[in-house]
Amino acid sequence: MDKRIHFLDGIRGLAILLVVLFHTFSAHSDVLPYEEYKDIIIFKYGFLGVQLFFLLSGFVILMTLEKSKSFWNFIYKRWLRLFPAMLIVSILLYLIVFFLFPRKTEQPNIYSLIPGLLFIEPGIIGSILKTNIIVLEESFWSLYIEMKFYIVIGICYFIFGRKKALFCLILLFSYSLLNAIYPLHHFNYTLLVLSCFGWFVSGCLAYIYYIEKRKGYLFFSIIMGLLTLYTTYKLRQASLDYFLTGIVVISIFYITICYEKSRFILANRFFLFLGFISYPLYLIHENTIVSATDKLLTIFPFLPKLLVPFFPITILCIVTYVIAKLEPLLKNKIDKTIKKIQFINKIVS
Numbered sequence: 001m002d003k004r005i006h007f008l009d010g011i012r013g014l015a016i017l018l019v020v021l022f023h024t025f026s027a028h029s030d031v032l033p034y035e036e037y038k039d040i041i042i043f044k045y046g047f048l049g050v051q052l053f054f055l056l057s058g059f060v061i062l063m064t065l066e067k068s069k070s071f072w073n074f075i076y077k078r079w080l081r082l083f084p085a086m087l088i089v090s091i092l093l094y095l096i097v098f099f100l101f102p103r104k105t106e107q108p109n110i111y112s113l114i115p116g117l118l119f120i121e122p123g124i125i126g127s128i129l130k131t132n133i134i135v136l137e138e139s140f141w142s143l144y145i146e147m148k149f150y151i152v153i154g155i156c157y158f159i160f161g162r163k164k165a166l167f168c169l170i171l172l173f174s175y176s177l178l179n180a181i182y183p184l185h186h187f188n189y190t191l192l193v194l195s196c197f198g199w200f201v202s203g204c205l206a207y208i209y210y211i212e213k214r215k216g217y218l219f220f221s222i223i224m225g226l227l228t229l230y231t232t233y234k235l236r237q238a239s240l241d242y243f244l245t246g247i248v249v250i251s252i253f254y255i256t257i258c259y260e261k262s263r264f265i266l267a268n269r270f271f272l273f274l275g276f277i278s279y280p281l282y283l284i285h286e287n288t289i290v291s292a293t294d295k296l297l298t299i300f301p302f303l304p305k306l307l308v309p310f311f312p313i314t315i316l317c318i319v320t321y322v323i324a325k326l327e328p329l330l331k332n333k334i335d336k337t338i339k340k341i342q343f344i345n346k347i348v349s
Contacts, residue, residue, distance in 0.1 A: 007256055008056060009275030010266025014252065015052035016278040017271075019139075022046025023286045024293070024309045032293055033305055045245040050142055051199050051232075053282075055225070055253050057146055058203020059210070061153060062162070069349070071158045076348035078150045082119065082143065082279075084330040088323050089283040090116045093136045097287070108134040116140050116283075119147040139286050145193050149200050166204055170224070173198040177227060180234035187235045195235060198228030202250075206257050218258065225250045273321075280320040280327070289313060 025034045025043040037043055061078075068074035090113050097108055112134050115122045121144050122133035152172070156165035176194040179185060205221035208214070229246040236242070255262050274281075292312035297305060339345040 006272065007263040007267045008059070009278075010263070010268070010271040011052060011056060011253060011256060011275070012278040013271035013274030013276075014266060015049035015056070016274055016281055018042070018046040018049030018052070018249075019282060020046075020285055020289070020313060022049070023139075024289055024313070027286075028290045031290060032309075033297065037306075041241065041245055045242060045249075048246055048249045051229075051246070052249060052253060053142065053278075054146075054196055054199035055203040055206070055250065057149070058200035058205075059207040059257075060203075061150070061200070062204050062207045065154070065157050065162075071154045072347045073349065074154045074158075075150060078147075079119075080331055080335060082146075083117070084327045084334060085280045085323060086116050086119075086143070086283060088326065088330070089280055090136060092319075093284060093287075097136065099291075108136050112136050116143070119143055137283060137286055139282060145196050148193055149197060152197075153200070153204075166201055169197050169201045169204075173201060173224075173228070173231075176235065177231045180231040191235060195228060195231045198224055198231060202228060206254070210257055218254075222254060225254075274317075277317060277320040277324045280323040281316060284320065285313075285316055288316060 021043050022045070024032070025040070026038040026046065029035045029038040034043075064077055065074055068077060094108065094110075094113055111125070111129065111131055112122075113136070114120075114125050114129075115133060116136060118125070121141075122135050126133040153165055153169060156168045159165075160168065172194050176191045176198070179191055180195075185191065202221050202225040205217045205224060209217040209221060226247075229243060229250065232238075233243045233246070252266075256266055289309060289312050292315075293309045296303065296308050296311065300308075339349070
């Protein structure tokens with residue numbers, strides 16, 4: 001198998017496009033003048049792009065596990081994949097954040113850098129430091145969940161092996177499914193995390209199908225995807241159009257995985273470019289686009305309001321392209337620096 005599966009970048013490109021459209025035209029309609037557009041399906045449910053990211057994470061994570069020598073080697077690889085872009089974006093956001101108005105939350109301080117760099121929720125950091133941590137970007141929440149998934153599947157994989165590790169994750173997810181069918185608790189962060197585990201497992205099973213071509217894994221992957229979608233639909237108390245839109249979104253993932261001839265749609269230059277910059281763009285886009293769009297609409301009220309956000313989006317695409325190009329250089333530098341520390345090198349190698 002090729003080292004890089006290129007059509008996955010196309011799916012990442014679609015995912016980030018959906019998320020950006022959601023945050024621009026729907027999520028902040030109380031700040032931006034897009035009230036009349038917020039319920040358009042592609043805007044209203046663009047956050048389903050995050051679920052696509054989770055499916056993709058599950059898909060690629062088994063590749064990493066199979067190439068890892070130990071739990072710590074695996075965690076180090078995942079941390080090294082996420083940290084360089086997060087470091088660049090966090091510093092950049094901290095430097096420009098005071099120029100980003102309006103913000104839906106309070107202005108951050110130096111402590112706001114910590115959660116993103118450690119991939120730990122602000123609430124946990126705040127309780128340890130006895131202070132209120134203001135987030136740099138609300139979109140960081142999905143990275144905190146991904147890190148929990150890496151830790152859980154890593155421990156289970158190296159103790160029990162692949163099949164039993166996936167079974168453990170399915171059991172954890174089942175608790176959120178049970179709460180969706182027979183509510184035991186109000187929707188909370190724990191249920192959110194466990195429900196997201198369902199997306200990761202679906203992606204893992206899809207990867208096994210992709211490699212081994214065993215249709216049973218594809219069947220169980222699709223069932224897990226539908227169960228996870230149903231769980232989030234019930235826990236969110238969402239309307240039926242959320243569920244139906246979710247089916248369309250995850251179908252794109254499965255059609256692309258299963259049918260090679262369909263891949264040319266997402267393997268074009270536009271989606272591949274968006275896929276290449278998707279991670280830094282995801283980290284930095286929300287407050288930046290909202291704030292810049294609000295300023296531009298105030299300064300240039302005569303401009304077509306639907307087109308205005310695409311100027312800051314274009315600028316961000318350029319900035320995040322540079323970040324994505326710098327990321328491997330920083331990654332190699334961090335890797336070499338850390339591995340010079342002998343006892344750490346023994347653990348992570």
